[in-house]
Amino acid sequence: LKLQFLYLIGLNYPPHPSAPTKMFRQTASKAAPKVGISGMAMYVPPFKVELEEWCGWTGNKWNKVENVVGSSFRVPGVHENAYTMAANAVLRLILEHDIDHDEIGFFGLGTESSTDNSAGAIIVKGMVDAALDKLGKKPLKRNVEVPEFKHACLGGVYALKNACRYASVAGGRKAIIVASDIAEYERGSSGEPTQGAGAVAMLVDQDPQILEVKHALSGSSASYRGPDFRKPVSRHFSDKWAQNTERRSDFPVFSGPYSTTVYTDTTIHSIEDMLQNLGLGANGSGSYFDGLNSIFLHRPYKMMPIQAMSTVYVRGLVRSKDWVKREKLEKLCAAAGVDVAALMKEVDIDTQLNCPYKELQESGTPPVLHKLTGKVAKELRSDEMFLEVLKNKMSLGNDRTCHFGNLYSASLPAWIAAGMEDAAKGVEELAGKDMVAIGYGSGDASEAIPMVVQPGWREASLKTNIASALNNAVVLKQGEYEQIHDTRSASAYPAYTPKNEFYIERLGDRVEPAFQDLGIEYYNYAQSA
Numbered sequence: 223l224k225l226q227f228l229y230l231i232g233l234n235y236p237p238h239p240s241a242p243t244k245m246f247r248q249t250a251s252k253a254a255p256k257v258g259i260s261g262m263a264m265y266v267p268p269f270k271v272e273l274e275e276w277c278g279w280t281g282n283k284w285n286k287v288e289n290v291v292g293s294s295f296r297v298p299g300v301h302e303n304a305y306t307m308a309a310n311a312v313l314r315l316i317l318e319h320d321i322d323h324d325e326i327g328f329f330g331l332g333t334e335s336s337t338d339n340s341a342g343a344i345i346v347k348g349m350v351d352a353a354l355d356k357l358g359k360k361p362l363k364r365n366v367e368v369p370e371f372k373h374a375c376l377g378g379v380y381a382l383k384n385a386c387r388y389a390s391v392a393g394g395r396k397a398i399i400v401a402s403d404i405a406e407y408e409r410g411s412s413g414e415p416t417q418g419a420g421a422v423a424m425l426v427d428q429d430p431q432i433l434e435v436k437h438a439l440s441g442s443s444a445s446y447r448g449p450d451f452r453k454p455v456s457r458h459f460s461d462k463w464a465q466n467t468e469r470r471s472d473f474p475v476f477s478g479p480y481s482t483t484v485y486t487d488t489t490i491h492s493i494e495d496m497l498q499n500l501g502l503g504a505n506g507s508g509s510y511f512d513g514l515n516s517i518f519l520h521r522p523y524k525m526m527p528i529q530a531m532s533t534v535y536v537r538g539l540v541r542s543k544d545w546v547k548r549e550k551l552e553k554l555c556a557a558a559g560v561d562v563a564a565l566m567k568e569v570d571i572d573t574q575l576n577c578p579y580k581e582l583q584e585s586g587t588p589p590v591l592h593k594l595t596g597k598v599a600k601e602l603r604s605d606e607m608f609l610e611v612l613k614n615k616m617s618l619g620n621d622r623t624c625h626f627g628n629l630y631s632a633s634l635p636a637w638i639a640a641g642m643e644d645a646a647k648g649v650e651e652l653a654g655k656d657m658v659a660i661g662y663g664s665g666d667a668s669e670a671i672p673m674v675v676q677p678g679w680r681e682a683s684l685k686t687n688i689a690s691a692l693n694n695a696v697v698l699k700q701g702e703y704e705q706i707h708d709t710r711s712a713s714a715y716p717a718y719t720p721k722n723e724f725y726i727e728r729l730g731d732r733v734e735p736a737f738q739d740l741g742i743e744y745y746n747y748a749q750s751a
Contacts, residue, residue, distance in 0.1 A: 254438065257389040258430030258673065259382075260396075262639040262686045263315035265307050266420035266626065268718060269297040270695040271703055273415055279700045280414075287415055290525045295418040295627025297698065298404055300712045301725035304335035304421075305342075306745065308402035309349035309724045311423035315398065316350070318685045319425055323360045328388040328397035328426075331370045332377030332631045334453065335404045335472060337743070342370030345743075346400065349724050353747040374451060375520055376663025377401065378422070378631035383669065385426040386437040396427040403630030405522075408464055408473050409707055416523045418627020420691075422635035431678035432642060433657070435671060441496025443488045444667040448579040450481040450588075451664030469710045476664075480588035482526065484578065484666050487591045489519070489530045490537065492668035493660065500672065511538075515655035515675070516645075517615050518637045520662040522628045528612060530660075532599035533592060535608070540569045540595075551598075558601040565594045619644045622688060634661045639686050646683035653677045720748040 272294050277284040298307070308331060315321065331343035338345065347368055351361035367388070371380040378401025385397035402421035407413030426435075452475045457463045464471050497503060502510055511517075511534075519527035539551045555562045578589045590596075602608050619640030626636050638659060645652055652675040662668045696716055698706065705714035727746040730739030 254390050255428045256430065256434050257386045257426065257428050257437070258435040258676070259424050259433045259638075260427050260431040260678075261315055261319035261321070261425035261682055262432070262635070262642070263311050263318055263423045264420065264636060264639055264686065264688055264691040265310035265314065265723075266296045266691055267298045267302055267307070268694045268696045269299060269706070269715070270697050271295055271297060271417075272697060275697075275700070276415065276703075279703075280410075282415070291415045291523045292624035292627065294625050295405075295415075296420060297417070297703070297706060298419045299718065299720075299725075300710060300715055301720060302419075303337055303726065303743070304333045304402045304404055305337070305345045305349065305743070306724040306726065307404075307419065307421040308333070308346045308400045308423070309353070309745075311402065311421040312346060312350050312398060312400050313353055313724075314691075315400075315423040315425060316354070318687065319682070321396075321398075321425060323354070323362050325394070325396045325427075326362050326366060326398055327392055327395035328367045328385055328399075329362065330368075330381040330385055330397065330399040332372075332379070332381035332399065332401040333370065333403050334372055334374055334377060334630055335402070336370070336372070343368040345745075346402075349745050349747070352745075353724070353749075356747055356749060373667055374663035374665055375403075375522065375630045375633060376661050376667055376669065378635050379659070379661035379663075379669050379671070382424065382426065382435065382635070383437045383440065383671070385424075386435050389426050389428055394428065396425060399424050399426060401629075401632035401635050403632055404472065405628040405630050406472055406707075408467060408471070409704065410466070411473075412478050413474075413476060416628045418629050420626060420629045420632055420636065422629075422632045422639055424635065430676055431682035432676055433638075433679070434674040434676055436673065437671060439496065439499045439672055441492045441494065441499055441670040442667070443491035443495060445488065445491075445577065446579060447480075447484045447664075447666050448582055449475060449477060450484050450666060451476040467708050469708065477588055479590070480578075480582075481664060482529070483589070483591045483596075485520075485526065485662055485664075486530050486533050486596075487578075488666045488668040489660055489662055489670075490534060490592075492670040493534060496658075496670040496672065511615075513656055514615060514658055515652060516618050516641060516657045517660070518634060518641060518657065519616075519660045520634045521623060521637055522630075522633060524624060527616065528603060529596075529599065531612070531616070532603045532608065533595055536595050536599045536602060537569055540566050554598050554601050554605075558597040560594045560597050565598060568592065568594045618642070622692070625692060631663075634659060640688055642679065642683040643686045643688055646680045652679060721750040723748055 273287050274284050277287055329343055329347050354361045371377040381399040385399045388397050400423040404419045405417050464473055521527050581589045619637055622640040623637050629636050655675045657673045660670045724745055724747050727744045730742040732739050
C-alpha cells in the first residue's frame, strides 16, 4: 500500500545516479569532517494544562482540538524564564552525557523569548557554570563563543547549523546549543490552545553519535511577509493591546490563516532548494522522500506539519509525467472540485516574485497562497494511502510531542529528540537511514536539513530520557490557570518547591550613579538534598 502510494505521487522513482544516499555521503566525507548531534536533553516546566479539561472550561470541541492541536501544554512558573529553562536543559545534557567541559568551545542559544536585549547565551552559561561549581564539577572554559540566534521559531535551527559549522573547523572542540522559548497567547484567542514552554539542548561535534547533520546541503528560503507573526515592542504602548491581561505579556501579533499559508509556502521552497543542493532538482522529491526513514518539521501544533507535507506531495504529483500519477491527480482534483490545468499553472507560480506581502500592502487583505493546491491537499489528507505514509514517516515521537505544546524555537528539536528516543526503545536498526529536519520561523524563513542516523544512535538517544522531563507535572485547575495566565502572581500557583533546577532569585532595583541593576535577574540553583 505504501509503495503503491509513493509510486502514484512520484516518490518511488528508480535510483538516481545523483541521489544523496551514496554520492553525497562520499563527497562530504572527502570534503569535510562528519558533524552532527551526539546528545540531547529536554526541560519543560512542571505546570501543565490538559487540553481536554481546557475544552470543558472554554466550550471548545475536544475531538477537534485533539486532532488539530494536541493533548496538553506547559506553563512557566513564576520562578522561570527562557534562560532558566535553557540552563536546566543544558545542565541535564552535560550530566547525562558526561561531557568534558574543557572540550566545549561554542555555546549557542536560540530563542524569541529573551528578557534582555543585550545579553543572552552568556546568561545561561553563567547559570550552568555556577551550578557545576555547586555540584563539585568544573565549569565550562572561558574561551567559548556565546552567540544568541533570533528568528522567530527558527532560532534553534540557526543555532544548530552554526554549531555544525563551528564543529567542522574547530579541531575537535565541541558545541552546545539550546533552544528555549515560552509560547503564550491571550485567553480567548485562536492561539490559546497552542501555548507551551520548554527547552531542548544538543551536543554537536565531529563523528556524532546520533545524527549526522548535512548542513552544507541544507535548503534555505527567506521572504519578508510582513505581519504574519511578530512581536513589535510598540505593541506594549498601545491601549488596544492585551486589554484583559493584568501582567506584562509577550503575546504575539499574529494573523492565523495568513501565517499558515506563508508557513506552507516557505517550507515548500526550502525543501526544493535542498533538493537542488542534493542534485535532484525541484522535481526530484520522489527519489529523496521515498528513501527517508523519518520526516521532522517545525510543529506549532499537530496538524500544521501534515498540512505542509500534503502540499509538498501534491506538487510532486503535478510535476510527474507518469500517466498513472496523472490519473491519481485527476481523481483528487475531481473530488476537490479543482481544474487540473489551473492547478498546474498555480504550481508554476514563483511566490517570491508574486510576493504576498506586496498584495497585502496594496489590498489590506492577507492573500491565500496555493489555494487550489490546498484544496487538493485537503482531499489527499483523507486518502488511506497518504495516512499510511504519515504513519511510516512522521510517527516517531508523535504521541509524546502532543504533550509538549508549542515550544517555538524548541519545537523541531523536541520532536527530533522524542522521535530518536522512541525509536531507540524499539527493535528496528536505524543506523545509516536518512532523515530530514525542516524548520520554520515566521517573518519568514525556513531551513530543510538532511540528516543520517549514526551507529551509536540507540545508546545516546536513550540518555535523552524525556519521561523524566515530563513526569514532574502539576496539573492546573481552571481557576489556577486563568489567574496564572492573567496575573503571573506567585499566589496564583499551586505549592511548588524547585529541586535540581534553576530559579530567579530576585530582580535588581538599584539605580545609582556608580551602579545600576534595575530589572536584572539574579539566578540560583536549587540542589536537592
